[in-house]
Amino acid sequence: MTDTYNRRNTTVNGESRIQYIPQEDVRYPERLRCLPGMPKGLYVLGKLPDDSRPSVAIVGARSSSAYGDEISRFFAGALSRAGVQIISGMAWGIDGKAHEGTLENGGDTYAVLGSGVDVCYPAGHRYLYEKIPKTGGVLSEQPPGMPPKPGHFPARNRIISGLSDLVLVVEARERSGSLITADLALEQGKDVFAVPGRIGDELSRGCLNLLKQGAGLADRPETILECLGIRPETREEEANEKKILLAKDENIVYSLIRLQPVNLEELMKSTGYPVRKMMTVLTGLQLKGCIREVQKNYYVRTNSRIIDGKVFSNSGVACKGEDHKKISGK
C-alpha cells in the first residue's frame, strides 16, 4: 500500500517519525489497557496523551452550525487552559474546531484518525494535521498508508472515548456518529456531557436526546471542570479584558446578534434602521471584534467572553449617537 491518495511523507532524515506502541509497551495508554476490545497497538505521530492528566473528548456533527463551531472552540479553549487534554477525531465541523480551539490556547490535543496516521483525512484539515503533533499527537490503530474507510470510523470512536475521562457532545443530529461515541463512552463507564441547542434545530436533536437520557448538561466549561475534579481558576483574564464601549445603536444591534447566524435583512427588520446605517454599525462592531461575518452578510457574536454576557454589558456608560464612528478597543 504505497501510493494511497493523500499520503504524507512522515520521514525525517530517512527515519520514520511514526512510532508503533504495542499493548505490552509501558507507554501504551493506561486508560485503554484496562478496557476490553482495545487495539493491540497504536501508531503515533507526535506523542500519546498523558495518563496522569485529565482528558476530555469533544465530538459532534461534521456539518455543524456557526453556533456549534463557536461552542466547540470555546469549550476546547477553556478546558485546555485549565490543563485538560482534548481528544477528538479531526473531522470537519465540531472535531476540527475543538482541535483549533485547543491549539489557539496553547494546549495539547490528540487526533484519533480512521486512516493511517500518515494519511491526512479530510485533506482540508492539513493545517491541523501538521500542527497537532507539535504539542500533542495524531494516533490510529490502522497501519500507515491505510486509506479512510467507512468501517474504520465507528472503531476509531471507541478509542476516542477510551482515551478520555469524559465525552462532550457539542452538536449532533439524530443517529449521528457522535452518538456512537457517547454510547461507547457510557459502556466504558465514562461521563457524557452534551451542549443544549435550540429545540427544533436538527443539529440539536442528538444532544437533547442525550440530555433526556441523563447526560450532563454542559452549560459552561466550569461545569465540566468540576466534574473532573478541577477547581476552576478564577477568571483573571476577565479583569484584564478591556471593556469595549459601544454606542447606543451598536448596543441595540449587538444585542440582536447571537451565536446563531442572523442576516442583514432580519436585523433591519428588528431595528428599523436603514441599510446604510445598519451596514455602518455592523462593520463598526466587526472592527471592534464583537461580531464576526460567517457568510456574506450573516453575523454571529465572537466567542468566549459572551457566554455570561458580562463583558459587554454597557450599563452606565453614556453614549452619544455619534460614538459608533470611534474605533476603540483594538
Place this chain on the structure above:
Amino acid sequence: MFSSVMSAAVLGMEAYPVQVEADISDGMPMFCMVGDLAPEVREAADRVRTALRNIKIPFPPRRVTVNLSPAHIRKIGTRFDLPIAAALLAAMGIIPPEHTDGVLMAGEVGLNGRIRPVNGILQTVMMAKDQGCTWCLVPKENAREGAAVPEMAVTGVGTLGELLEYMINPENGKGKAERASAWEGGRKTYTVDFREINGQEGAKRAAQIAAAGMHNLLMIGSPGAGKTMVARRMPTILPGLTMQESLEITRVYSACGLLEEEGLVKNRPFRAPHHTISANALAGGGRYIQPGEVSLATRGILFLDELPEFSRRALETLRQPMEEGVIQISRTDGKYVFPAHFQLVAAMNPCKCGYYPDRSRCRCLPGEIHRYLGRVSRPMLDRMDLCTEVSRVDYQNLVWKKENEDSRSIRMKVEGAWKMQQARYQNCPWQFNSQLSPAAIAEFCPLGSGESRVMETAFEKLELSVRAYHRVIKTARTIADLEGEERIREEHLLEALGFRSADQKFWSPE
C-alpha cells in the same frame, strides 16, 4: 454592357466596401457569379432573375457575368441581392449607369420583387459616408437604423419596382430619404422597476452603489431568493444612453441581426447567458465571426447566474474585456476588436444545496462548501468590488404593499454620482471609480487621519488583502459620490467594508 454598383460586406462588426460589377455580353446564355462567394450569395442569381421576370422585366438570353470585388474578402449574407439587381438593370440599359455613382445599396430580394431587411446596415451606412457616397438605398425596415448616420441620405426601398423608380429619377428617391429623428436621450421605458421588490434592502443598496461607479457586483443567496430579479432591474437605474453609446450598441446588435425595433437601441442591454455557454459564445466567434455575449452586453449589464457552474475557460475570457473594455479575437483571417464595456453582475448559491448557513436544511460539509466556492477563481473574485447576500423574502414582506423607492429616483442619484465622476476624471483615460488604478486611488481618494485609522483596523481585523483594500476605497469613493461629497468619510468606508467582496475565509478552509 458593363455597370457597377457600390455595396458592402460585413465581417465581424466592420463593413468593407464591395463593388458589384455586372456585364452582359454576347455568347451562350448563362449567369455566372464570381468573387469568393458564400453559397447564399451565389443563390442571388436565381432570386434576382426570377424577381426581375416577376416584375415583367425580361431577363436577356445572353452571357451575364457578375463580379463582387475585391475578390479576397469573403462575401456572406443576402445583402448583395439588391446591388446585383441594380447592376444588372444598369447593364441592361434600364437604369442610366451614371445614376449608380455614389450610391450604396444593400438588401435581400424576394421572388416577388419585395426587398427584405438585412443585418449590419448601420456600419454599412457609416462606411458609405467614409467612402464618399452620398446616398444609400436600404430595405425599408432598415431605413431608420441607417438614417442615424448624420449627413447621409438613406432611402428605404420596399420593392424592386421602387428601386427602378428611384434609380431612373434619383431626385424623387432622395426626396423620400428617411429623416433621422433628433436624439431625445436614449431611454425607453423598462418593463421592470425596483419599486416591485419588497425587502432585499441590502441587495438594492448594493445595486445602487454598483451602478453609480460601474462596479462589478456578486450576489450570494439561496435559490429563489430574488437574485435574478435584482439583476434584471439593474439597467433601469443606469443613466440613459448617449447617442455615441447607442451607436456602439446598435452596431453590435445590427451585426448580429438582433435589433428588436427599427432605429437605434434606446435601452441599456441586459444579457443573461446560460451557464453552459462556451468561451467562444461569450467572447465572440463562429465560422463567420460574430460578437459574443460580452459585446452584446456592452454599455449594459452582463449577468452570470450560477457563477460557479460556468466553465473556467469561459470565465477566463472575461478578464481582458473587464480590464480594457474591448475584446480582441485573433483568427486566421485577421484580428477583430469588439466593444465590451459591460458591468458584470454575478449570482451564486452559498453552497451546493443552496441553503448554507441554515443548518436545518443544509448538510453540506465545510469541505464541500469550500470546493463549491473554489470553482470561482481568485482573479475573478478580485474583480468583484461589491458582494451582498440576497435572502429569501418572508411572507409578510411578500404581500406588503409598501412604497418602495422606484427606479427613477434611484437613477437620479446614480446620475448625480456619474456627473461627479465625469467632472473629476475629465482629463483621465477612465470614467468611473471602478476603473481607478492603485496610483489613481492615492490621488483621487485621499483619506483623513480618522479614515486611515479605520482602514488600518479593518486591514488587520478583517484580514483584507491589498486588492480588497483598494476595492473598499474605490467603493467608498462611489458611496461618497452618491451623497455628493468630495471627501471620503468614515461611514462611507464602513459601508463599503460591509459590502466588500467575499473574503478569503469563505473561500479557503483555513
